[in-house]
Amino acid sequence: xxxxxxxxxxxxxRAGFDDARVTITETDVNELNIxxxxxxxxxxxxxxxLAIMAIQDSRRASAxxxxxxxAVIAQVITDxxxxxxxxxxxxxxxVAPNQRGKFEQGPQSVDREAIAASAKSxxxxxxxxxxxxxxxxxxxxxxxxxxxxxxxxxxxxxxxVGSYGVTLMGASKDEHGSxxxxxxxxxxxxxxxxxxxxLDLDQLMASSVQETQTEMVGDKFTGEVVLMxxxxxxxxxxxxxxxxxxxxxxxxxxxxxxxxxxIGAPLLSLRNNPQGAxxxxxNAEGFVIEPVTLIDTGKLTCQLPSYIGSRKLDIAYTxxxxxxxxxxxxxxxxxxxASTKHGALVGRLSMGNPAANGDFSGVIKNSFLLExxxxxxxxxxxxxxxxxxxxxxxxxxxxxxxxxxxxxxxPWLKIGGLRFS
Amino acid sequence: xxxxxxxxxxxxxxxxxxxxxxxxxxxxxxNLTANDSSHQSGQSARAFQNGxxxxxxxxxxxxxxxxxxxxxxxxxxxQLFGGKSRPLPQGAYQGEHGIACKPxxxxxxxIEWLQSVTDLIRSRYPxxxxxxxxxxxxxxxxxxQNSLGAQAYNNISRAMAVLMLTVKxxxxxxxxxAHIIGEKGSFGNLDLSMTTVETHLxxxxxxxxxxxxAVHAKGGLQTVVLASDLAGILAHExxxxxxxxxxxxxxxxxxxxxxQRIASELITMVDFAHSYNGEELAVPVYADDEGTPxxxxxxxxxGLLTDFMHNRExxxxxxxxxxxxxxxxxxxxxxxxxxxxxAILPGASKLEEMIADVEHGYYLMKTSxxxxxxxxxxxxxxxxxxxxxxxxxxRAIKDTTLSGSAIKMLQSVDAVSTDMHWKNAGYCxxxxxxxxxxxxxxxxxxxxxxxx
Numbered sequence: 001x002x003x004x005x006x007x008x009x010x011x012x013x014r015a016g017f018d019d020a021r022v023t024i025t026e027t028d029v030n031e032l033n034i035x036x037x038x039x040x041x042x043x044x045x046x047x048x049x050l051a052i053m054a055i056q057d058s059r060r061a062s063a064x065x066x067x068x069x070x071a072v073i074a075q076v077i078t079d080x081x082x083x084x085x086x087x088x089x090x091x092x093x094x095v096a097p098n099q100r101g102k103f104e105q106g107p108q109s110v111d112r113e114a115i116a117a118s119a120k121s122x123x124x125x126x127x128x129x130x131x132x133x134x135x136x137x138x139x140x141x142x143x144x145x146x147x148x149x150x151x152x153x154x155x156x157x158x159x160x161v162g163s164y165g166v167t168l169m170g171a172s173k174d175e176h177g178s179x180x181x182x183x184x185x186x187x188x189x190x191x192x193x194x195x196x197x198x199l200d201l202d203q204l205m206a207s208s209v210q211e212t213q214t215e216m217v218g219d220k221f222t223g224e225v226v227l228m229x230x231x232x233x234x235x236x237x238x239x240x241x242x243x244x245x246x247x248x249x250x251x252x253x254x255x256x257x258x259x260x261x262x263i264g265a266p267l268l269s270l271r272n273n274p275q276g277a278x279x280x281x282x283n284a285e286g287f288v289i290e291p292v293t294l295i296d297t298g299k300l301t302c303q304l305p306s307y308i309g310s311r312k313l314d315i316a317y318t319x320x321x322x323x324x325x326x327x328x329x330x331x332x333x334x335x336x337x338a339s340t341k342h343g344a345l346v347g348r349l350s351m352g353n354p355a356a357n358g359d360f361s362g363v364i365k366n367s368f369l370l371e372x373x374x375x376x377x378x379x380x381x382x383x384x385x386x387x388x389x390x391x392x393x394x395x396x397x398x399x400x401x402x403x404x405x406x407x408x409x410x411p412w413l414k415i416g417g418l419r420f421s
Numbered sequence: 422x423x424x425x426x427x428x429x430x431x432x433x434x435x436x437x438x439x440x441x442x443x444x445x446x447x448x449x450x451x452n453l454t455a456n457d458s459s460h461q462s463g464q465s466a467r468a469f470q471n472g473x474x475x476x477x478x479x480x481x482x483x484x485x486x487x488x489x490x491x492x493x494x495x496x497x498x499x500q501l502f503g504g505k506s507r508p509l510p511q512g513a514y515q516g517e518h519g520i521a522c523k524p525x526x527x528x529x530x531x532i533e534w535l536q537s538v539t540d541l542i543r544s545r546y547p548x549x550x551x552x553x554x555x556x557x558x559x560x561x562x563x564x565x566q567n568s569l570g571a572q573a574y575n576n577i578s579r580a581m582a583v584l585m586l587t588v589k590x591x592x593x594x595x596x597x598x599a600h601i602i603g604e605k606g607s608f609g610n611l612d613l614s615m616t617t618v619e620t621h622l623x624x625x626x627x628x629x630x631x632x633x634x635a636v637h638a639k640g641g642l643q644t645v646v647l648a649s650d651l652a653g654i655l656a657h658e659x660x661x662x663x664x665x666x667x668x669x670x671x672x673x674x675x676x677x678x679x680x681q682r683i684a685s686e687l688i689t690m691v692d693f694a695h696s697y698n699g700e701e702l703a704v705p706v707y708a709d710d711e712g713t714p715x716x717x718x719x720x721x722x723x724g725l726l727t728d729f730m731h732n733r734e735x736x737x738x739x740x741x742x743x744x745x746x747x748x749x750x751x752x753x754x755x756x757x758x759x760x761x762x763x764a765i766l767p768g769a770s771k772l773e774e775m776i777a778d779v780e781h782g783y784y785l786m787k788t789s790x791x792x793x794x795x796x797x798x799x800x801x802x803x804x805x806x807x808x809x810x811x812x813x814x815x816r817a818i819k820d821t822t823l824s825g826s827a828i829k830m831l832q833s834v835d836a837v838s839t840d841m842h843w844k845n846a847g848y849c850x851x852x853x854x855x856x857x858x859x860x861x862x863x864x865x866x867x868x869x870x871x872x873x
Contacts, residue, residue: 029753032499036670039502041474042495045753047463048480061528064459066480066752079458083528088453088536116501136671136795137852167852171795173672181671181795214796220640249449250551252587252595312452351871352789352802355820356587357594361640361871363800363824381798381825383871385640419873421640 001026001148002158008073009150012054015077019055021095021151021286024048024068030110031141032119037126037134039119043141051284054080058089092312096286097153103281106162106189110142114191115164122168122195130205132174132212136181139167140191143278155286163187163278163406166199172208179211179378182347182366184230187278187406200229200403207347207366214380217344217369220421224343224396225384226336226370229403229410231349234362236270236324236408238354238388243294245309252356254389255300262298265395270295273323277406280321287319294324298393323407329398336397336414338373344382344420345370358389385419422462424564424572428489431468431475431496433509433733434568436485437710438464439752443559446528448535450551456528463752464488469734470496471504478753509733510743513571514708514715518695520578523609531556531608538584538618545619546626548633550595551587556580558608559856563710571712577704577856579845580608584618586625590633598629598787598805601846605703628786628805631817638806638818638872644782645823645868646775646809649842652861654791654801656690656765657849659827661859662793664692664720664728665746665758666735673795675726683726684831690721692730693762694745702762703845703858706745710756715745720763721831732758750853757852764860768837772863775836777812783870784809785823790847800824803870822871830868838863 005022012020026048033041050073051064061084063076118140126133142164149157167185171178186199196202227235247253255263264270273279274289282288285307293301302318310317337345344367351362363383369376397414427436440462447455465478466488475495477488526534535554542552558580565573581603587595600621604610647655660683662668663675670676675683684690694715695705706715711733719727729739732747735758747756776784784807791801803823808815843860 035667039473039499041476041755042499043476043755044491044495045476045478046481046483047478047753049461060453061456061458063457066461066463083456083458086529086532087456088451088532090452112498120502134670134672136668139852169671171672173676178672178674178795180798245454246449246553249452249454250553250587252551252597254594309454350792350794350800350824352791352800352804352820352822356597357590359819361820361822363798363822363869365794365798380796381869383640383822383824383869385637385871385873419640421869421871 001146004068005148005150009152011073012052012077013152015081017054017056019095019152021053021149023051023147023149026146028144029141030112030115031139032115034119034135034138036136037123052076052080053095055093056084058091058093059084059087060093061087092308094308094311095151095153096155096307099155099157099282099286099288101157101281101288103159105281106277107142108144108160108162115140115142118191118195121193125194125196126205130209132172132209133170133205134173135168135170137169141165149282149286151286157282157286159281161278161280163189164191165278166195168201170208172212174212176212179208180365182208187276189277199405211366211378214378217379217382217420220419221342222417222419224340224414224416225418226340226345227413227415228347229405229408231346232410232413233408234349235388235391240304243304245306248303248305248313249309254357255303258300259302261300263300264295264298264392266298267329267398268295268298268392268395269293269327271325272320273325273407273409274321276323279323279407283319283321289319289321292318292320325409326398326411328400328402328411330400331397333399333401333412336399336412337370337375340370340414341372343370344368344379345375354388358387360388361385383421385421386417390417391415422562422564424566425485427466427485427566429568430489431470431493432506433469434489435467435711436489436566438564440562441559441751444528444557446531446535446556448539448554451539453532461752465752466492467755468493468496469509471500471506473499473504476755480752507737510736511569512713512743513567513569514573514712515571516707517574518705518707519576520605520705522578522607525607525609534613537615541615541619542586542622546586548588548630549586550589553585555583565708565710565712567712569712571708573708573712575707578607579603579605579703579856580611581846582611582613584622586629588629588633596629596633598625598632600625603846605845632805635817635819638783638821638870640870640872642867643870644779645866645870646779646782646784647864648784648786649838649840649861649863650844651785651788652765652864653844653859654788655864656763656861657760657857657859658791658793658801659797659799659830660690660720661692661760661763663795663797664730666729666731666739667758668795669729670735670738671795674797678726681726682724683828684721684724685834686724687768687834687837688721688724688831689766691764691766692718692720692760693764697762703843704761704856706748706761709745709747710749711747713743713745713747718744730758730760732756748855750855754853759851759855760849760857762858762860765862765864767839767841767862770836770838772838772840775838775863775865776809776814779809780811782809783807783818784814797827798824799827823868825868830866833867834864836865
């Protein structure tokens with residue numbers, strides 16, 4: 001792969017491009033699917049892709065194809081020349097310089113028996129402990145991804161990353177009715193003996209079977225939320241979007257000039273998670289991922305533009321690849337609930353994209369009312385309204401327990417000041 | 422790419438050759454931040470044996486026989502979980518259907534158009550702080566064969582331009598609003614003339630200036646008039662997903678409600694296979710990716726829940742006909758039950774009268790993403806709306822979320838307009854993304870609105 005990538009890079013240079021990046025990826029997936037509480041499908045896929053980004057005279061274009069035939073590559077090069085002809089010039093366009101490394105991580109071959117055993121254990125646990133929980137779909141898979149990435153500025157990277165992945169979606173149904181669906185997903189280096197021991201799967205099913213009887217929240221009030229990991233991911237997603245190219249280049253980010261500012265509660269430290277299962281050792285731009293603390297005890301330490309975005313904006317570049325973790329707090333999840341006077345334990349948020357200024361309103365799903373420190377009825381048709389910039393500052397407690405999803409490791413967050421309706 | 426011999430060693434076999442081409446160009450304040458094209462091509466085989474499916478795919482020239490054998494071996498490997506043969510419906514479609522695309526625009530032409538639109542916005546709308554102009558297109562070519570004799574070619578093509586303007590409010594916070602011009606076919610099928618674009622942008626800018634001064638909606642149960650632009654997403658999210666047979670098997674509340682009244686008599690909702698009123702729709706599916714002849718599915722008829730959308734396997738389980746809803750997005754995806762062109766049908770009211778009859782409520786005009794649920798509790802984001810006070814439109818409202826039990830909301834519908842608006846933008850998400858279209862008239866109902 002590496003030799004082939006170098007050959008294509010040479011062809012691009014010969015074709016007159018000033019700079020280029022070539023990435024070849026080969027991916028093998030073995031996936032077992034469960035549908036409606038029964039094993040349904042075994043899936044084997046083999047794919048390859050070639051991705052090229054090329055720069056000529058400060059103009060840029062990129063293309064990807066699934067064929068490595070010489071004729072196809074020649075056509076891609078011709079198409080790139082055509083596609084960039086009227087592209088605006090921008091001196092910020094550049095490729096990764098001087099990145100080197102060979103990486104291998106995770107299980108390098110599939111254990112299909114382990115996948116089958118995991119499926120069996122999941123189905124047995126469901127049938128024995130949570131028979132009213134219906135697995136609508138579940139995929140247990142092994143992914144083996146080999147990548148070679150080279151640039152004209154002496155970057156030469158290869159990786160072989162293996163991991164197991166699990167996604168599950170389901171809902172409960174009994175004589176009272178149906179619950180909202182819930183889902184989870186994550187990556188693992190090895191499949192455990194009992195699948196429900198990981199990715200909060202047991203907790204998801206245990207909560208779901210209690211959600212078939214729901215009530216509305218009643219009168220409007222302002223209260224507290226205890227956000228479980230799927231809801232915490234929504235906050236992180238909005239935050240990282242605000243720190244990325246789109247918001248920064250358009251000068252519309254609420255964190256445009258906020259590096260060094262306190263944008264979160266002092267309890268909050270947010271880091272990337274390069275050691276997480278399935279995490280790539282380098283990003284698609286061709287930079288090796290190093291540990292980063294994005295928010296250090298509430299203070300924003302950097303922004304997250306792309307390499308080209310950072311050159312354009314003349315700000316520091318921080319390579320990341322996606323996964324995040326929040327440092328554990330010092331309050332147990334049980335104490336967190338016990339200290340909540342009036343609010344909700346929120347499994348996930350179902351909402352439109354939060355506004356650019358952080359305003360949002362969302363339906364809380366897989367959620368329970370919290371009153372005077374006690375978890376009571378499961379909620380339906382309940383919305384919360386607030387502002388994410390304010391929520392980050394209003395974090396009152398972070399749980400000591402952390403849930404590991406491979407790419408994400410997240411505790412529960414307790415936040416005040418949300419309007420319930 | 423064309424039809425080819427394939428393995429027929431299992432109880433049932435499928436072979437699909439699939440090509441997917443996409444382009445994405447993004448101009449952000451005159452900076453071309455994306456100028457990408459992609460081309461995926463591959464073959465896949467699926468086999469059904471003793472109640473289990475096996476699937477195999479490759480982007481390389483693996484060959485139909487090899488993939489078919491791997492798929493069958495995968496299905497056989499599942500026999501350790503037990504196994505019971507189940508007959509599948511026998512419908513098999515033969516035919517070829519392609520969307521009539523006008524000559525497409527080159528990337529050069531698109532870049533010039535994005536730049537022209539950006540320049541127009543900068544010169545014409547002084548309060549705009551940022552402009553994002555996006556051009557997206559995608560083309561699916563699928564050759565589907567199966568051991569029942571199906572031999573079907575389907576082509577799905579669409580092009581789309583997204584124009585998003587941002588202004589700053591009095592607190593210097595960003596306020597955004599977007600307009601989408603999209604249609605089946607290629608960019609050649611879209612009216613992208615500057616005269617037309619100017620008309621769209623004038624309206625968008627007027628709304629954006631109103632939104633700049635927007636107030637929070639009042640949270641809770643409200644009377645809402647959904648513009649026809651929103652009825653489609655209501656159809657798709659609120660009752661479309663809960664009527665997918667795999668979600669019904671997964672515990673959706675609709676499983677117990679077939680034949681019962683779940684909506685006002687004014688509501689009839691259909692998932693159209695390929696045509697409506699004699700015209701081909703944006704996502705024409707004549708045969709699905711299992712080779713099943715596609716048929717319209719009436720989900721709600723005059724308020725009664727009637728049918729579900731099926732693939733071959735769920736049709737067997739329910740004792741229904743397969744409806745042609747099994748669709749795969751990418752070459753290495755297996756077919757899942759997906760909607761095609763889902764719509765609420767028009768009624769007899771006029772939009773102006775529907776608004777005029779509301780004492781206090783909201784007129785909701787533009788939406789962002791949405792989500793469905795097994796309980797039929799749906800939500801979708803609202804990016805443009807106005808207060809209604811004593812039958813007249815008032816102040817704009819800030820971004821909010823509309824939600825509620827679809828059954829309660831559809832039962833509360835007391836007016837449905839005569840007009841019909843179809844929309845083909847974005848993706849439906851469900852393990853795989855999927856191109857779908859949605860449509861409907863304006864609707865007046867009671868629903869939960871997020872806000873103060």
